[in-house]
Amino acid sequence: MPDEKAETFEDEFQTIKDNLEELCRETKSLSVLLIDKAGQLITSAGNVSSIDIPSFATLSAADFAATSNLADLIGEHDFSTLFHQGEKKSIYVSLIADKVILAVIFTKETTLGLVRIKVKKTAEKLGSLFEKIFRTLESEYSGAVDDDFINEAETELDSLFE
């Protein structure tokens, strides 16, 4: 991928990250995670050091996928948000641009109402940006890595999976 394109991505990701940090701050949440529907973390804000991120991302995506199918069974297109209430911590999950999952982890320091309003605002801001990113990703996908990368990665694979 040409450097120019990579720079554009850097700028867009920075905007996303800034928005997530703002959301985290304004809602006094512990952390905010952005996950793709296949269960891979895109980026995060706040304190995520105590979270097993790969497991969290995978389960959030699975959770969303399972409830989407539940929605289908009762004739709904989707449940656009999910809320899991715990004794000390809760999770609010929302879908952005039909492709990206936004998960907010919060405590009793804040309220569900505030989280819901602020998430909606962030989702609106990020929605169009994601549409653009996904369009670019699809069109610029081939040629992302070169032969040197493949050779080195294959050597690593051989030693990892001995």
Add this chain to the structure above:
Amino acid sequence: MALINYSSKEINCKIVYYGPGLGGKTTNIKHIYSKVNPDNRGKLMSLDTELDRTLFFDFLPVDLGTVKGFSVHFHLYTVPGQIYYNASRKLILKGVDGLIFVADSQIERFEDNIDSIENLDDNLAEYNKKAEEIPLAIQYNKRDLPNIVSLNELEDALNPRGVFSCEGVATEGIGVFEPLKEVSKKVLRKLR
């Protein structure tokens, strides 16, 4: 498609173990978990029933390390094999980059293998994907059992594309890493 995050310099690839129920998919992933350097793998997560049958999926993240500045991660999933869990199976195929089909070599499971590989095609079609577009390898598992179908018959029935295949005894770790290595390399080459 594999997710390339240019901002955090990460590449994430999703590899799914598919096949009939009780064929050994979870055994494969457990063996990988036990053999890969703990620094290179995360927690093995299993969403199973009380009887240890996979209900939703097993999940194991494996890190390849940093290659040319990119940190490369493989996310390994298994699907529940039983016929009535097709909704879960379909969900796990979302965003799949590579597939390992674990066939059960026992004579009485021959038809189940065929049903499962046909089910894979059907489920991929629902995501507008064709099986031949996705890197695939086949492991003929349980070759240590006495009552098994010959390799030629299995190849004729399950491998018309002539993809990489090997014999396996997943309980002993035989033929576990070969298909994984093959598919992982193909997934990475597709990024080129």
